Amino acid sequence: MPDLLNEIVHKYNYWLYIILMMIGLYAMISKNNLIKKLVGMNIFQTAIILFFISIGYKEDATIPIIVSGHGGDAAHQAIQAANYINPLPHVLMLTAIVVSVATLGVALALVVMIYQRYQTLEEDEIRMRVKQL
Amino acid sequence: MNANYPALIVLSPLLAAFLVAALDWVDRRWCYPVALIGLGGAVYSSGHLFFQVMRSGTIAYQLGGWPPPMGIELRIDFLNVLLLILVSLVALVNMVASKKSIHQEMPIKEGTFCTIYLLFVTGLLGVLVTGDLFNLYVLLEITSLASYALLAMGNPDRAPLASLNYVYLGVIGASFYLLGVGYLYIMTGSLNMLDVASLLPQISGSTAVSVAFIFCLVGVWIKMGLFPLHTWLPNAYSYAPVAANRVIAPLMTKVMVYVMIRLMLTVFGFHYVFEQLDVQNWIVGLGSVAIIAGALMALAQTDLKKMLAYIIVCEIGYMVGGAWVGNVQGMVGAVLHIINDGLMTFALFLVLGNIVYVQGKTKISELDGIFASMPWTMAGFVLAGLSIIGVPPTCGFFSKWYLLLGGIQAGAWFFVIALVFSSLISAILVFRVVETAFFSSAQEVHGHHGGHAGHVAILQEAPITMLASLGIVGIGLIAVGIWSGSIVQQVILPFVQQGMS
């Protein structure tokens, strides 16, 4: 038991992202309102983004901006990688956030089109109206 | 200039997209020609790359001169060079064939359509050339976003909803892939495909790597529409506008199969995937189930568009089964089938587009007598249908041959039976349409022996551009079939043998 607790505490970022992902997935699948589904989708994607960022973290490390001075001479000094958290996941996730936002935009545009056509955002009502066509 | 073709092939449609978007404000009539030029640039680059690869082997291109693993690398090798030609050619021919369709279905949105179309092609070509895992994700999402938008431009009642459902599943798929890449990054510290491949053998026993593989695999499966993760496919493809359908249906799912094979052979490696994981029997079984399910569901359809969509589901099963059978023949069959199926599906959708343009209806029962009014289109349909059934000398037969051989060699009898079964069902599907089209409706003057000379049918064919495109693709079907020997020997086999040694 203490072993399991240890596990959870040490790897809490993994557990967190899994829980967030599941919440997002649940919302996407079971919610009736289209906007809520989109929110779920966004939560799902954000969970993954958070996970990625979290893996760049190092203990006792600071943000990835070189500490001593700025300009030419600072860049030429040897840099201890262990003092800075990994910037690569952050950079990657910037791209992923952009993708996520773009997807959200497209999805919202689709929802607007659906709303203009069917005057409702509830999925079961939309299905009913589609059947009546 | 010579060395920059790998970048050019992606940049050409991308720049054209921006140009078209700008020109949309100025004068809409410029949009279409500029789009053609952009796609033409891609075709030219792909041809050039093909000759380069055949001469000197794999091309490794560093974007911006940054060396991997920090920089993004583009790699053109035997596997993707043929697909580059396929994608760019199909995109170009489709654009040529779709001019009138676009005018008919969405006249005001022509500029927008061209822009998004070009972005879609950019994404596809990017997915094919990239050698970086995260870059693949980004380009994958570019492709998917463009396809969501394109698919939603169709039938205003149902297309947005179908596209939205596709969005959900597409996002899940891409996110799974991203997760898999994340795990790989944690374990190896690198995102470059070859780099990861060299680092993996040392850590191949870890669970994280297997989970990474499974996440990537499931993500790609969702995107390619493998049964039972295919549910987005029929609806999304049925309500889309013809011009969009014709480019998305043949290409998108096939490029996803390419991604799967790339992951299997280049990143994770043959030994890991087949020997350590030992899941291939299950996956071949899944592929066989996909084949049978796709075939049966296609049989149940009364609408030609939906029927074609389910045929795609069936074909994906071929490729997944063939790739996972585990021997050279099966893999060769799967890769050859990517090309063949791209061509066949494109031909079928061209036919569908012609029928929609001329007649506007796609229910099979309403197609009676169109053999007489649209003989060239139906000839194309027969040719494409023969390829789906697997009748020589069309290309479909040859990839089926390799797949069958691979299945027999590996003793995967369920797969072999599924292949034969689906060929028979395809025969029923194709000839059901051919029969309806060949015979006029029952209300016609019933033919008695002789004296039938009065049955005049009005020739009501599709415009020349559409017919010419169909003709080119039809000839391509036979040409690729007859030359599949050289294609396999010189291009596919070296790659597969190297990957599976």
Added chain:
Amino acid sequence: MDPIVSLRPLFAVLVSMLVIPILLSSGKRPNVRESWTFAAGFIKFGLVVSMLPAVLQGREFVYTLATPFPGVPIQLQVDPLGMLFALVASFLWIFTSMYSIGYMRGLDEHGQTRFSAFFALALSSTIGVAFSANLFTLYLFYEILSLATYPLVTHHQDQEARISGRKYLTFILGTSVGLVLPAMMVCYHLAGTLDFSPAGILAGQAPTPVLVTLFFLFVFGFAKAGIMPFHSWLPAAMVAPTPVSALLHAVAVVKVGVFSIVRVSTGIFGVDLLKNLSIGPVLATVASVTIVLGSLIALSQDELKRRLAFSTISQLSYIILGIALLSPKGMLGGIIHIAMHAFGKITLFFCAGAIMVATGKKYVSQLSGLGRTMPVTFFAFFIGALSVIGLPPTGGFYSKWNLLVGTVESDQLIFMGVLLISSFLNAVYFLPIVFKGFFVPGPKNAQGKGGIQEAPLFCLVPLVVTALVSVLLFFNPDVFTNLTHLALGQ
């Protein structure tokens, strides 16, 4: 001897295919169209005959088109067996073209351009099958033939044609894709090649049950041979216009089926392997069932074309029986029957069509007294019937005699009984037609004009020619005998 590499086999196959665009574009000028069909026919026959002397000396012509798979080229090879089949098919095409002019114009049929185009394609594929050097090429042309004949069978485009067309495709495409294709793949997997070799390629490659199953997959898979139970497509295909029935279903399509089985037996399996596997008696029994049942059902058919169809089903299995006997004379008889039956049966079909064109009658019961008004036709019918029954002085006697000797040679006298019973049944369902035609007076209010009222000339000439050839073959079957001896390596 080294095979001769030459383009002649390729041209022999392609000449009718190349004519198709011209045919399609001359739809408005029927005479131009027909003359091109004739030209193609003569050229094709000429090419085939030009290769005959060399083949008779034991040499072979070879041409490779492409190699899609390692070890499996698309290759044409003119050897004695193929030459026999090609001679028959190309010769008869010329006369069928002549006949179809008379028939189609006589009945004012629609879609004649489409008809001639697909006819030409069907002929190309038939010659392609004849000249195939390996199983893959044979399969290729076999499938093209199936597809090319569909528009011909369903030519009338009415409900009946639709149902028959569906039956046709289901049986023929279903068996070739479902049975032949997997069998072919397994062959390739076992032997690494699909070339037809004198001793076969499968000896010792797999355990006996596998090889036996494989063999029967082929036998039933080539449903064009009309072996029961995959025979129903043949009577159904009789809805087609008679020229189609005549050439394709009495000569080309069905002979392609039987030819393919003969090729597989001699070239893929080999006579010795078949003897070792003891397949002979089993195959002979299967063939005998079809022979007897086919004849019995023929008795019950009143529609003339259907009666002829069932007779064909029965006669085709003679060829299979000949092969199954695995004895020199038996195999000789079987293979020669390909030619003899072709000439005899096509005469019968030509006559049936001539009767249709001249009088509009299709049923046997209506044919009384027609011999008076159509003596030439009925006499030719008599000759054709004699050939099919196997009586002198027609060629059919020659093949049947060899078959009977073959049963004695291989000590399987029960099959002699089968052959004799079948001959008797043939006589019972053919000769009364002739008898009634000549000796029974027709209905009272029939053609009161009296005198002779034959079918058009274009129909008459072919049937006279084929009847004459049937008789000629009795006196001089050497061409075919020599080819067969060479083919069997005797």
